[in-house]
Amino acid sequence: MLLYIHIPFCDSKCFYCSFNSFTDKKNLKDNYFKALIKELKYELTKLNRLKNYKIETIFIGGGTPSSIEIKYFEKLFKELNIEKNRNIEITTEANPNSASYEWIKEMSNLGVNRFSFGVQSFNKDKLKFLGRRHSPKEAIKAVENAHKIGVKNISIDLIYNTSIDSKKLLIDDLNLANNLAINHISAYSLTIENGSKFEGDFSKSKDDELLSKFFIEETIKRGFFQYEISNFSKNYKSKHNLGYWEYKNYIGTGAGAVGFIDNKRFYPPKDINEYIKNPLNKRVEELSSEDIKMEKLFLGLRSIVGVDINMFNTKELKRVKILIDGNKLILEKDRVFNKNYLLTDEVTLFIIK
Ligand SMILES: C[S@@+](CC[C@H](N)C(=O)[O-])C[C@H]1O[C@@H](n2cnc3c(N)ncnc32)[C@H](O)[C@@H]1O
Ligand code: SF4
Known part of the structure; x- marks a missing residue:
């Protein structure tokens, strides 16, 4: 945590x-x-x-x-x-x-x-x-x-x-x-x-x-x-x-912070006066499994964390293989890593299109 x-x-x-x-x-x-x-x-x-x-x-x-x-x-x-x-x-x-x-x-x-x-x-x-x-x-x-x-x-x-x-x-x-x-x-x-x-x-x-x-x-x-x-x-x-x-859970405290526990995001008030009145009054956002998959992709492919190859469906896997063959991605022990973080958006969108 x-x-x-x-x-x-x-x-x-x-x-x-x-x-x-x-x-x-x-x-x-x-x-x-x-x-x-x-x-x-x-x-x-x-x-x-x-x-x-x-x-x-x-x-x-x-x-x-x-x-x-x-x-x-x-x-x-x-x-x-x-x-x-x-x-x-x-x-x-x-x-x-x-x-x-x-x-x-x-x-x-x-x-x-x-x-x-x-x-x-x-x-x-x-x-x-x-x-x-x-x-x-x-x-x-x-x-x-x-x-x-x-x-x-x-x-x-x-x-x-x-x-x-x-x-x-x-x-x-x-x-x-x-x-x-x-x-x-x-x-x-x-x-x-x-x-x-x-x-x-x-x-x-x-x-x-x-x-x-x-x-x-x-x-x-x-x-x-x-x-x-x-x-x-x-x-x-x-x-x-x-x-x-790595998509770990985090507690986010203070006005305008964000917390993330399991599949939920927590947003305390942004306005300082409102926050002071009730810092526990948090908006809760529930993430779908699709949202979580997208976030893991973007976070993993823009860093050394990479992503688990088992998260892709058959269609996505085909496109991942194209990128591996094209030397844009590397596969190591069931994890896929991006070679050029500047291309994260393009690579991710190509995989999930
Ligand atoms: C939220 S600031 C807080 C740090 C501290 N108050 C400061 O200014 O040194 C964290 C960092 O985000 C970066 N940052 C904030 N807004 C940015 C922007 N629009 N574009 C690029 N970097 C930004 C700056 O490098 C900044 O140091
Ligand atoms: S306005 Fe404040 S938080 Fe933002 S970069 Fe400047 S000093 Fe940091």
């Missing part, structure tokens, strides 16, 4: 972002954390009653967890009884402008052993273009501080395929990243999201497959192993990320 905790507060809204996060609701922090603790207690007790489960990983995401003072996390971790979970992977996202040396140190004292910094780029013009609040220097400093404190697992997020990207800019970003004490990169191709400041303005992104291919190859050349379309590791793959693609 994985556990996701959502922190829906940010210092400013980046131009590309449509995640559930707010810049003007910090006054609700106290009540938000009370509601979060209530939800967590409820979920953990319910699951304990229903089945014998073990929390395998915890991921604190956002929003911007580093915009929140340590005292709130202290309370949360006390409730979670983190002491007994100290040996599991506990990740927090953090932004370079707010993740101070003290914040990182105190979070790591609480048991957080993996930090994922939203760097996006080390180029100051690109940071401005994306509406980021931090400088390249602050991004480097945040990673260096985490390393100094003794954090072993450090990841950074990068964004590529913006309209101002060139091969040179991306290479400079990767070279800088590679000089830092990180063992993981999450690199996302810029998507133009509804609800973001970039909404509808497709001139802000490049849909350039060749540039994507170039960027991925250059990342791999620097010793990072691509284990999912957007995730690259140097000797340490995120167990939490992998868990999602």
